[in-house]
Amino acid sequence: MRLSDLFKFSLGALGGARTRTWLMLLAMSIGVSSVLLLTAVGEGTRHYVNNQFMDLGSHLLIVMPGKLETTGGQPPILSATEVDITIDDAIAISRSPSIRRVAPMVLGSAPASWNQRERTVNVIGSTADLYDVRKLTMASGRFLPTGDPTRGAPVAVIGDTLKAELFGNTAALGERIRIDGQKFQIIGVLEDAGGAGVGMDLRDAAVIPVATAQNLFDSPSLFRVMVEADGHSAISRAERAIIDIMRMRHNGEEDVTVITQNAMLATFDNILGSLTLAVGGIAAISLAVAGVLIMNVMLVAVAQRKTEIGLLKAIGSPGRQILQLFLAEASMLALLGALVGLIIGFAGVYGLAKALPDFPIGIPYWAPLAAAGTSLGTSVIFCFLPARRAAKLDPVLALAGH
Template identity: 30%
Template sequence: MAIFQSIKMALRSIRSNKLRAVLTMLGIIIGVSSVIVLVSIAQGSTKNVTSQITNLGTNLLTINTFGTDLSLTEAKLEKISKLAGVKAVSPVVSGRVSVKENKTTAQVSLMGTNADYETVRNTQVSSGRFLSDIDLEYRQKIAIIGSTTAQTFFPGEDPVGKSVQLNGVSFKIVGVLASKGGSLGQSGDDVVIVPLSTAERLVKTTSINQVYLQAKNEQQMDMVMAEVEREMATLFPNKTDSYSVFNQQDLMNTMSSVTQTMTMMLGGIAGISLLVGGIGIMNIMLVSVSERTREIGIRKAIGAKRRDILLQFLIESIVLSSMGGLIGVLFGIGLGQVLGSALSVTVAFSSSVILLAFLFSLVVGVVFGVFPANKASKLNPIQALRYE
C-alpha cells in the first residue's frame, strides 16, 4: 500500500471521529506547547541575566577591601595597573549625597572615579561627555548624572551645562549617562559621578576600598586574576581574609550553569506531558483496532499483507501526533508571546527547541503507535471476520 494512500485513510479515519481525535491530540498539544513556553521563558531569563552582567562591564575584575587599614593608595594601584594583561584600572570612592536643584532635594548615590571607568564599566553618555584626566588633576567640580537623576531634577530638559548642589557645593553637569536599567537588583541610573579627587573631599575620605580592572581579553581573565591575587598578597601580607578579588566571568559561568539546569528541569517536566499524550494515543489506537477488527479481517482476506496493516495504523498514529505537534507549536508561540507581554518577562524562542519539541511529538507517535499497529497486523483474518 502506498504511503500517501495510508495517510489519506488516516485522515479519513480522523475526520470520522473528530471529537475523539481532538481529545487524543490534546495531550500532545499541551506537551509541545508546555515545552516551548517553559524553555523559552527559561532561556529568556538566561539572556536577561547575561545582559545585566554584561552591562556591568566586559572582562571585568573587582577588588574589594574591608577596613580603612587596607585602603588602596595611588602607589599600590600603580603597581596593579602595570600587571601583564591589565588593560585599565578604575578606583572608586562611593557614598550618599544630598542633591538639590531649585526646590527639589533628594538623596542620591555618589561615585568618584577616573576617566577609565567609562570603558571598564561599559558606560555610555547620552549627552555631554564623561570624565577626563584633567578633571581629576584639577579637582574640577563637575558631575555626570544618571538618566533617572536627570529626570528627577530636570524633567523634560537637557541638564548639560546646568548646575546642582551636592552637599551644598555647586557642581556643573557636563554629561548624562545613557540608561542601563537595573543590574542584579541595583539601579545604575540614579547616580551622580564626579572626579575621584573631588569625591574624596566631598565624602571626606581618601580610602579606596573598591577597584575595577579590565583585562585585555576574555582568554586572559584567569591569568590576570591570579596575578592580581598574587600582587594583593604581596601588598597586604597575611590579610587574605580582608579583601576579595571577584571575576565577573565566574558569575556568568555560575549563572549559566544554574539557568541551564533550570531549563533542563522545566523541559523535563513539560516533556512528561508529551509522554502522557503518547499514552493517550496508544489507548485510542487500541480502541480503534478493536472497532475496526472486522475491517482488518476483510482487508486481509482480499490480500492485504501484515506490513500493510501495520503501516496503516502506524501512520494514523503519526498523523495524530504530528497534527498535535503542529498545533502545539503554534499554540506555544502564541501563549509565550502573551505571557511575555502580560508578565513583562523576556521570552526567547529558539528554533532548535521548537523543532526538537515537534520531532519529539513524532517520536511519541511512532513509539506509542507501534503496539496497537502490531496488534492489528497480527489479527487472524478468519477470527477478525467473525468478530462482532
C-alpha cells in the same frame, strides 16, 4: 501495501473519527508548542543575562575585598581579618602592564537636592576611567576630570533619571546641587544607560570623584575596583598581577577576590542553559501525557473498529500489516499535531517578541526537532500496545464485534 496507500488509509481513518482526531491533535500541539515557548523563554533569559554582562565591558575584572573562595579541608580556626582595599591599592594595580584602566569605586546612598526638590540616590565615587571601563556616553557636559585620584573636587555627573527628577526640562549643567548637605557643581549628564550594569543603576545616580565620596561617607575603603585588562588575552595575566600586587601590599595575605567577567558569564551561561533544558523537559512531560492520551484513545479506536479489523483479516491482511496501519495512523497524528504545535509555538514566540521588544526571546534550533521527535516517539511507543492488540485479534470474534 504501497506507502502512499498506507498514508491514504491512515488519513481516511483519522478523517473518519473527527472528534477523536481533533482531541489528539489538540493534546499533541499543546505539548509541542509549550516545549517551544518554554525553551524560547529560557534561551531569551540566557541571552538577556549575557547581554547584561556584555554591557559591563568585555575585558573586565572586578576586585572585591575579602576572600570569598571556599576551600576543602578543615574550617579555618581563625577567620582572616578583612583588609580594606584603598585608593593606593588601586593606583598600584594600575601600574601593571597587563592592565589598561582601573576605576576604584565607592558606593553609598545619600539625599540629593536642588531648589526644594530632594531625592535619595546612589552616590558612586570613582575616577575618569569609569567612563571607558563602563562604556558610558554623555548626554551633555563631560565626565569626571582626570588627575590625582586622591584629590577630589566638588563636582558631580548625574544620570538621566536623576536629571529629569530634579531639574525637569531646566538645563542642569553648571547648577549646584546638595548631596548630603555638601554642594556639588554638575559638570555632565549621562545618556540613558539602559539596563546597563548588573546591580548598579547609573540612571538614578550621581557620580562624584572617589576621594570626595570617601570624605562624604567618611570611609577610606573601596567598595570594589573595576579593572579593564589590556585586551582579551591579558585577562588571566591581569588577574595574576592583581593578586600578586595585593598580596605584596597586604603583607603576604591573599585577601581579595578577583572575579573575571568570563568566569561569571560561564557560570550564568551554565545555570541558564540547564534551566532551559529543565523547562523544556517539563514541557516534554506534557508530550508524554499526550502519548498516554493517544494510547487510551487508540485502545478505544481498536475496540470501535473491531469489525473493520476482522474484515481486513478476512480479506487476507496479515497481522504485521494491521500493526503497520495503526502505527502509521499514530505517526500521522503525531506529525500533524507537531506541525500545528510548531505553528502555534512559533506564532506565540513571535507574539512575545513583539510584546517584549527588549527581551531577546528566540527558539533554540534544537527545540522544534526535539519537540517533533518526542511527539512522534511517544505516539509510536504508546500506540504500539493498541496496535498489537488489533493485530492479534481473532478474525472470527472481531468480525462478530466481540
